[in-house]
Each structure stands twice: as C-alpha cells, then as structure tokens.
Amino acid sequence: xxxxxxxxxxxxxxxxxxxxxxxxxxxxxxxxxxxxxxxxxxxxxxxxxxxxxxxxxxxxxxxxxxxxxxxxxxxxxxxxxxxxxxxxxxxxxxxxxxxxxxxxxxxxxxxxxxxxxxxxxxxxxxxxxxxxxxxxxxxxxxxxxxxxxxxxxxxxxxxxxxxxxxxxxxxxxxxxxxxxxxxxxxxxxxxxxxxxxxxxxxxxxxxxxxxxxxxxxxxxxxxxxxxxxxxxxxxxxxxxxxxxxxxxxxxxxxxxxxxxxxxxxxxxxxxxxxxxxxxxxxxxxxxxxxxxxxxxxxxxxxxxxxxxxxxxxxxxxxxxxxxxxxxxxxxxxxxxxxxxxxxxxxxxxxxxxxxxxxxxxxxxxxxxxxxxxxxxxxxxxxxxxxxxxxxxxxxxxxxxxxxxxxxxxxxxxxxxxxxxxxxxxxxxxxxxxxxxxxxxxxxxxxxxxxxxxxxxxxxxxxxxxxxxxxxxxxxxxxxxxxxxxxxxxxxxxxxxxxxxxxxxxxxxxxxxxxxxxxxxxxxxxxxxxxxxxxxxxxxxxxxxxxxxxxxxxxxxxxxxxxxxxxxxxxxxxxxxxx
Numbered sequence: 001x002x003x004x005x006x007x008x009x010x011x012x013x014x015x016x017x018x019x020x021x022x023x024x025x026x027x028x029x030x031x032x033x034x035x036x037x038x039x040x041x042x043x044x045x046x047x048x049x050x051x052x053x054x055x056x057x058x059x060x061x062x063x064x065x066x067x068x069x070x071x072x073x074x075x076x077x078x079x080x081x082x083x084x085x086x087x088x089x090x091x092x093x094x095x096x097x098x099x100x101x102x103x104x105x106x107x108x109x110x111x112x113x114x115x116x117x118x119x120x121x122x123x124x125x126x127x128x129x130x131x132x133x134x135x136x137x138x139x140x141x142x143x144x145x146x147x148x149x150x151x152x153x154x155x156x157x158x159x160x161x162x163x164x165x166x167x168x169x170x171x172x173x174x175x176x177x178x179x180x181x182x183x184x185x186x187x188x189x190x191x192x193x194x195x196x197x198x199x200x201x202x203x204x205x206x207x208x209x210x211x212x213x214x215x216x217x218x219x220x221x222x223x224x225x226x227x228x229x230x231x232x233x234x235x236x237x238x239x240x241x242x243x244x245x246x247x248x249x250x251x252x253x254x255x256x257x258x259x260x261x262x263x264x265x266x267x268x269x270x271x272x273x274x275x276x277x278x279x280x281x282x283x284x285x286x287x288x289x290x291x292x293x294x295x296x297x298x299x300x301x302x303x304x305x306x307x308x309x310x311x312x313x314x315x316x317x318x319x320x321x322x323x324x325x326x327x328x329x330x331x332x333x334x335x336x337x338x339x340x341x342x343x344x345x346x347x348x349x350x351x352x353x354x355x356x357x358x359x360x361x362x363x364x365x366x367x368x369x370x371x372x373x374x375x376x377x378x379x380x381x382x383x384x385x386x387x388x389x390x391x392x393x394x395x396x397x398x399x400x401x402x403x404x405x406x407x408x409x410x411x412x413x414x415x416x417x418x419x420x421x422x423x424x425x426x427x428x429x430x431x432x433x434x435x436x437x438x439x440x441x442x443x444x445x446x447x448x449x450x451x452x453x454x455x456x457x458x459x460x461x462x463x464x465x466x467x468x469x470x471x472x473x474x475x476x477x478x479x480x481x482x483x484x485x486x487x488x489x490x491x492x493x494x495x496x497x498x499x500x501x502x503x504x505x506x507x508x509x510x511x512x513x514x515x516x517x518x519x520x521x522x523x524x525x526x527x528x529x530x531x532x533x534x535x536x537x538x539x540x541x542x543x544x545x546x547x548x549x550x551x552x553x554x555x556x557x558x559x560x561x562x563x564x565x566x567x568x569x570x571x572x573x574x575x576x577x578x
Contacts, residue, residue, distance in 0.1 A: 027060060029073070031080040031160075031178060032250035035259045035349040038175040039162070045082040049089055053078070053103070055125075055147075056096040060156060060184075062246055062253040067186040069156035070097065070147070076251045077180050077275065078145070078159025085140040085166040091133040093125060100124040100149050103133070104509070105161065106313060107143035107297050107528045110135040112548025115509055117148045120549055120567065124149060140165035141297025142271040142315045144180070151189035154277035154557055158182070162271065163297070170444060171293045173269035173319060177260040179343065181272070181310070181332045183245040183279040184253075192240055193558055196468045236465065236501060237362060237426065239558060240278045242339025247279065247332060249343040257352055258343040264325050268345070269293075270318050274310045277557040280503060280531070281332040282309050282428060283316075285345065286356060288328055290318040292436060298512065298526040299444035308436035309335065309425035311505035311531035313555035320345070329353030335427045335503075337361045362427040364501055367418065367535055401499070404460050405474035409563075411464040414499045420536030421517045426503055438530075438538070439517045446522040447514070453493035453541055457484070461532060461554070461564065463500040469562060470554070476563025483567035484552065486544035495539050498532040505531045505555040508568065510546040529555060544570045 031039055039045070046053075053072050060069035060076050072078030083089055095101045102124050104116035114133045118124030125131045146158035160178045185192060252258035262268050270290075274281060284290075284307040292303045294317035302319075310316055322328060327346040330353065334340065337358050344353035401413045422439040423429075463470045470476070486492060493516070496506055507529040514524040516539035524541070532538050553565035 027058070027075060028251050029075045029077070029079045029159075032075070032077055032180070032252075032258070034252060034256060035261065036177055037261050038177060039080065039082075045080045047082045049087065051081060051089060051091045052094070053091060054094045054096060055101045055103075055152075055157060058156070060251075062184060062248065062251070063255050065186060070152045071156050072103075072159055076156040077182070078157070080160050080162065080178065081145070082162045082164065083137050084164050085137055088134070088136045092130055093133065094130040095125040095127055098127050100126055101152060101157070102147055102149045103145050103157075104148040105133070105143070105145050106507075107141070107315070108135075108161070108163075109138050109510065109512075109546065112510060112546065112550060115548075115550065117509065117551045120551060137163055139163065139297070140169075141294060142178075142273065142317055143297050144273045144275060144315070146275065148551075151193075151277075151557060151561070153275075154183075154185075154189040156184075158275045160271070160273055170299055171269060171317065171319070172267060174266040175262060176269040176271060178250070179260075179270055179272045179330065180250050181274045181276060181279075181281050181283075181341070182248045182251075183240070183276040184248055185240070185244050185246070187244060189277065189557070192244060193561070196239055196558060237336035237364070238279065238334060238338070239502070239556070241336055242334055245279065245334075245339065247281075247334060247339055247341035249330065249332065249341050252343065254340070254342050254355065259349055259351070260330075260343070260345050261349065262322055262345060262347060264323050264347060266321070268320050268322070270320060272310060272316045272318065274312050274314055276312050278312065280309060280311045280335045280426075280505070282307060282335055282425075284331050284333075285320060285328050286331065286354070288320045288322060288345075289434075290320055292441075293317050293319055295441060295525060296512075296527045296529060300525055301442040301444055301523075303436060303440050304434065305436045305440075306433035307428060307431065309428060309531070311503065311529065311555075313505050313507050313529045314531070327351035327353045329355060331356060333358070335362070335425075337427065359427075362429075364426075364534060367420075401458075401460050401497070403458060403473055404462060407474055408467070409464050409469040409471050409476065410462045410474045410499070411466065412499055413460070413462075414497070414535050417497050417499070417535055417537045419538070420533040421515070421538050423533060423536070425531065425533060438515060439519070441515070441517060441525040442519050442523040443525050447524070450521075450541075450543065451491055453491045456493040456495060458495045458497055459484075459566075461496065461498045461500055461504050461506070463502075463559075463564075465500065465502070470559040470564040472564055472566050477565040477567075478563065480566065483549070483569040485569045485571070486542075487573045488547055488570055489543065489545055491541065491543045493539055493541050495537055496530070496532045497537040498534055501534045503531050503533050504559065504564070505529050506552070507555045508542070508552045509550040510548065511542060511544070511550070513540040513542040515540055544568075546570055547572070
C-alpha cells in the first residue's frame with residue numbers, strides 16, 4: 001500500500017512536471033521555440049490579408065523565475081507576422097488589458113493614422129475595444145512591431161515582421177532564423193525609472209575602484225579627478241545594466257539556450273532585431289564571420305565583419321556559412337559588458353555553444369564628451385555659465401548650440417562634437433577583429449537622383465544625466481509647443497548632435513532617411529533608426545514624402561518617456577492639413 005501511495009505521488013509529480021514543461025513551451029510561438037529548424041513560410045506564422053492579435057496579461061519564465069508580462073497572443077515574443085510586398089493587410093488588435101494599448105509597426109511605411117502612436121496618430125485602443133489597422137505593404141525586409149503605450153514594450157509586447165519581396169530576393173540563402181534580442185527585468189519598468197530618477201547611476205555596478213586604479217584597469221588618478229570635477233563618470237555606459245536585466249534571444253535566456261539548426265555548408269540567413277527597452281548589444285558568433293546584407297530592412301552591398309553593434313530598434317540581416325558540424329555560440333553582449341546572452345547555432349538539438357567570458361568594461365574618453373584630446377578637461381558644472389578654458393569654448397554656452405533652450409535639464413553642450421559616422425561604436429574601439437562602422441554601408445541599388453537638401457537643421461540631443469532629464473534642443477515633449485515642420489516632398493539635412501555621454505538610437509516614424517556616411521550620394525544607405533555616438537554628430541538626409549504627424553524620438557524607452565521626443569509635421573506647401 002505504501003509503495004502504491006509513493007508511486008501515485010511520483011506519478012502526480014511527473015504529471016505536474018510535464019504540465020509545467022508544456023506550459024513553458026506555450027510561452028513561445030512556433031518560430032521562437034527552444035529549438036528551431038528554421039522559419040517556414042507558413043508554419044507558425046501569421047499571414048494573409050486578415051490577421052487577429054490580442055494584447056493581454058501573461059506569466060513569463062526565464063532562468064527558473066516567473067513574472068508578469070504583457071504579450072501579444074499570449075507569447076513573448078509575439079507571433080511572427082509574414083507578409084508579401086504589394087499585398088494589403090488588415091490587422092485587428094483586441095485589447096484585454098485594463099489600460100489603453102497600441103501597436104506601432106516599426107519601419108513599415110503606413111498612413112499616419114495607422115502608425116500606432118496614441119495621442120498623435122490615433123487615440124489608442126481602449127480596454128475591451130478592437131482597432132483595425134488597414135494598410136498596403138509597400139516594401140520588403142525585416143521589421144518588428146511593439147506597443148507605443150506606457151511601458152508595455154518593456155514588459156514583452158513586441159514581435160517580428162518579415163515582408164517577402166514581390167520579385168526575386170537578391171539575398172541567396174538556404175535557411176533562415178529570426179533572432180530577437182531583448183532585455184527583461186522582474187522589476188516593473190516604472191520602478192526602474194523611479195530608481196534612475198533618484199540616482200542616474202543607480203544600476204551601475206562597474207564604477208571605478210581603488211583596486212582598479214592600482215591594477216591599472218581604471219583611469220589614472222589625475223584623469224579620474226578631472227572627470228569627478230565635471231561630475232561625469234566614464235563608466236556610465238548604460239542606464240539599466242545586467243544588475244537589473246536578464247538578456248534574451250527569442251524570449252530565452254542563457255540557461256534556456258535557444259538553438260537554431262543548420263546543415264554544414266548551408267547559407268544561413270539570420271534576421272537580427274534589437275527589441276530591447278534600453279540595451280544596445282555587441283553581436284558576434286565566435287568562429288564565424290558574418291556577411292551583412294540588409295540594415296533596417298533595406299539591402300546593402302555585402303559587408304563581411306566579425307562583430308557589430310546593434311542599437312535599440314535597429315535590424316540587421318546577415319549570412320553565415322558554417323562548414324563544420326559543431327555548435328557555435330551566438331553572443332549578444334551588453335555594450336557596458338555587465339551581462340550577455342548566448343544562443344546556439346548547431347547541426348543538432350541538444351548541442352550548446354560556448355559562453356565567452358565577459359570582456360573588460362569600456363571607459364568613456366574625451367571624444368565621448370565632444371572634446372578634442374588636447375583640450376584640458378577641468379570644469380565645474382555647478383557654475384553653468386562659467387567659462388572653462390577649453391580653447392575659449394564653454395561646455396554650457398548658448399553660443400555653442402544656437403536653438404537650444406538652456407535650463408536645468410541641460411547639463412552640458414559638447415564644445416567640439418565630431419562626425420563619428422566612421423568610428424567604431426562604444427566598447428569596440430580596440431578589439432582586434434573586424435567591426436562594422438556606419439561608413440562601411442552602401443545601398444545595394446543606387447537611389448534615384450534627388451536634389452540637394454534645401455536647408456539644414458541642427459537638432460541637439462540634450463540631457464542632465466545626474467537628474468535623469470532627457471530632451472531635444474533642451475526641451476522635453478511636454479514643454480515643446482512647435483513641432484518640426486516640413487513641406488511635403490521637401491528634402492532636409494538634419495544634423496543630430498549628441499551633447500550627452502550616452503549613445504542615442506534616433507527613430508523617425510513614417511520615413512526612411514539616407515545616412516550621410518561618406519559614400520557617394522546615390523549609395524548612401526537607407527535607415528529608419530540611427531545610433532548617435534556620445535559627444536558625436538551624424539547627418540541624415542530626409543525627404544518628407546509622408547503627409548501627417550509623425551513621432552521622432554530616442555528609442556531607449558526611458559529617454560523617450562522622459563522627453564527625448566519631438567513631433568514631425570509634414571504638410572502641403574500651403575499648410576493644409578494632411
């Protein structure tokens with residue numbers, strides 16, 4: 001009898017374990033399951049002209065711990081939407097939350113009323129209501145969707161979009177996988193924000209120490225004292241770090257080991273999307289070179305690299321050709337090197353790619369402050385209008401930034417911001433292998449002849465990091481009454497000038513722009529999001545070809561929510577509304 005009771009208890013425990021495993025599997029859509037043979041055109045995807053999506057609450061588990069998520073169709077990430085260039089689609093989004101929600105189709109060119117930004121392009125989706133997005137599919141590529149309401153995106157409301165070309169795809173491959181990078185915290189994003197407001201460096205566990213100084217790993221004492229006098233921290237790379245985040249690939253952490261399968265000799269296309277709230281990743285596959293063939297959904301001339309940085313909201317398509325039947329680690333390392341995620345590319349399930357050691361955390365330098373290396377770096381920011389002897393320039397002087405509203409929200413203005421389009425990105429300046437620079441990118445096909453920009457606009461990315469205040473031209477969205485106004489079809493050069501010591505991925509809705517990167521004008525790459533390095537500037541050429549009101553913002557969620565956001569208005573020349 002005792003044995004029968006024991007066996008029954010073991011059976012119940014076993015059944016519970018199987019139920020738990022089934023539940024864990026159901027957290028992920030077919031394309032993101034723990035082992036993927038590759039994305040089939042129809043299996044496990046949502047396709048066709050009518051697609052139903054439901055936004056709701058879910059439980060999400062990673063690393064053996066569970067927490068609350070907001071998901072699409074009950075999974076994190078959401079379902080893969082696969083469409084065809086030239087078709088029309090109606091996406092019905094039902095809201096089962098007790099709060100408003102929305103979905104923005106990131107990178108897709110859609111009529112502004114279907115862009116999905118509450119309060120700007122539509123009212124949002126009220127609890128219990130369904131909104132139908134209805135638009136034509138105008139172009140092919142790798143894109144994604146996410147909430148633009150509250151902080152729901154950080155809680156899991158995102159998923160991938162693949163648009164297959166109407167004609168022949170210029171990218172030749174045998175198999176494809178989507179890799180959706182994200183950051184996840186079991187602490188609610190509102191709490192993370194509160195802690196950052198209390199102290200901008202709250203999550204930075206990699207500050208310089210006496211031990212680091214003695215070991216020669218940190219700045220020399222004199223240089224450290226100079227930075228302290230400026231109230232700046234050269235280790236302040238990311239606002240929220242691995243001390244609060246778990247890093248995921250397709251919803252799987254390092255322990256869960258998401259695995260994409262291949263056969264040796266195949267050309268494997270990886271569609272890489274950074275769906276993080278706050279994390280830029282350095283991406284590499286040790287032992288494999290990567291051929292970049294598409295950026296932000298737009299084809300580029302192939303560029304072979306060993307590593308690249310993917311900023312929040314960017315997408316990169318790469319081709320890899322593993323010839324050996326071995327497991328390769330797919331590594332997404334946070335740019336501050338406070339953590340990483342490892343997925344695996346392997347010929348069989350059950351194989352595990354190697355996990356490399358975290359590399360030494362980077363330190364910011366004079367260039368990241370927008371200063372020349374020869375300029376002395378001593379000034380007191382508590383005296384905002386006091387001149388510091390930087391070649392007769394001031395860190396906070398309206399003369400350095402016409403059009404910037406000087407206020408407590410602006411701690412610094414870079415004295416000598418440099419064009420950093422040809423620089424290696426943060427943390428990859430000194431690695432020995434090949435690293436992608438924006439200046440390496442060329443459009444695969446030449447653009448039609450376009451007129452030179454009719455005017456130029458300087459737009460400063462501004463902040464007081466100590467008080468955790470973020471803005472554009474010194475004004476937060478709540479303080480700005482006038483949008484950036486463009487005439488329909490006007491061509492404008494926008495100079496994005498980063499007066500902060502953090503990179504900012506700037507996204508413009510409803511448009512692609514040409515990145516001015518030193519290539520011939522006809523070959524400048526098209527992008528929808530561009531990462532502006534600290535203390536640097538980048539120029540983009542925008543043709544305002546989409547009528548309506550559009551969002552332009554930093555895609556780091558907390559920066560956007562704290563005010564680094566501007567409305568872009570495109571109207572006919574006579575000023576008539578769209």
